[in-house]
Amino acid sequence: MLDIFKKWSRTYLFEEESVLLLVLLAISVALLVTIGDILAPLLASIVLAYLMQGFSSQLQSHGAPPWLGLALSYGVFIGAFFGFTLGLLPLVWRQLMALASELPRYLDQGRQLLSVLPERYPEIFTADQINELVGMAQLEAANMGQMLVTRSLASLPGLFTVMVYMILIPMLVFFFLRDREQILDWLAKFLPEKRPLLRRIWGEMNQQFANYARGKVLEIIVVGSVSYAAFAWMGLNYAALLGLLVGLSVIIPYIGAALVTLPVIFVGFFQWGFTTEFYTLFAVYVVIQGLDGNVLVPLLFSEAVNLHPVAIILAILFFGGIWGLWGVFFAIPLATLIKAIINSWPTRDAISANSLEPTISME
Numbered sequence: 279m280l281d282i283f284k285k286w287s288r289t290y291l292f293e294e295e296s297v298l299l300l301v302l303l304a305i306s307v308a309l310l311v312t313i314g315d316i317l318a319p320l321l322a323s324i325v326l327a328y329l330m331q332g333f334s335s336q337l338q339s340h341g342a343p344p345w346l347g348l349a350l351s352y353g354v355f356i357g358a359f360f361g362f363t364l365g366l367l368p369l370v371w372r373q374l375m376a377l378a379s380e381l382p383r384y385l386d387q388g389r390q391l392l393s394v395l396p397e398r399y400p401e402i403f404t405a406d407q408i409n410e411l412v413g414m415a416q417l418e419a420a421n422m423g424q425m426l427v428t429r430s431l432a433s434l435p436g437l438f439t440v441m442v443y444m445i446l447i448p449m450l451v452f453f454f455l456r457d458r459e460q461i462l463d464w465l466a467k468f469l470p471e472k473r474p475l476l477r478r479i480w481g482e483m484n485q486q487f488a489n490y491a492r493g494k495v496l497e498i499i500v501v502g503s504v505s506y507a508a509f510a511w512m513g514l515n516y517a518a519l520l521g522l523l524v525g526l527s528v529i530i531p532y533i534g535a536a537l538v539t540l541p542v543i544f545v546g547f548f549q550w551g552f553t554t555e556f557y558t559l560f561a562v563y564v565v566i567q568g569l570d571g572n573v574l575v576p577l578l579f580s581e582a583v584n585l586h587p588v589a590i591i592l593a594i595l596f597f598g599g600i601w602g603l604w605g606v607f608f609a610i611p612l613a614t615l616i617k618a619i620i621n622s623w624p625t626r627d628a629i630s631a632n633s634l635e636p637t638i639s640m641e
Contacts, residue, residue, distance in 0.1 A: 355448075520545065
């Protein structure tokens, strides 16, 4: 076993930079797993500053001075941040509580609809099965309502923490935007002067990270806003809550759209039944999903992510498990980063093969 490890280390860890990159990856994963919750405001601030830096760079590329680009990008961030936390989130919470209070009535309507199944299909369904199913649903609804009430009461002491985060994150974003070069220069002091591997990986991933993160944020905003506008125009109950869910569903490829379809269809059915409004809602929702997948995604993501669907799903499960929502959001670029590291990792055999390749003289 020791000989195998020595052979593996001589093949893959024969350069100082390879060892450094392995150590950095191990430290990053360990920090995310152990104190990821504590570092959440810092990590969120880094991501938000990274997104706004792209907006500032775009302004500067069009002739705006650096201070104006910084001021405008930070102003846009402040407006969006407090508009979301003080405007949208309270509305969504109120609609969520209203939905929880309406669940018993929805379950009673569902019981009435299911009660006809034993009469029409006695060979498949029985009255005891329907009663047991409805009883389980009522128990789950009661537990959900109790959980929401408990969470709302337990969150009162945490309001101070939320207020601290609402002050801390805008401050961190401002300093990351203003002192970006100084922070990067300070971090570079801990790295070797010659770091071709790190430069190659960063150069390959920087553009992909930027395109994916900014494109995904725009996709969430566009899909969520269009869904909310369509639901509100149709008079659908809990339009803000369902619009937010539809917007956030684009974070999870292949799965998010399927999961969020259920609450949209259920709310529409219990509100209207099998009527023209219900079928119109279903058609509008299908159109929104179709335009998102066939028009918006190709427009925002010019560079396709060359990953197998199985690899994407595994990345979502893994990074979502260790980093929550942020892990789900960045699962695809992180998987792409891992792929770039694997492809760029220097090996002694590859270097020896390249050194043996014949060179063409230009004389």
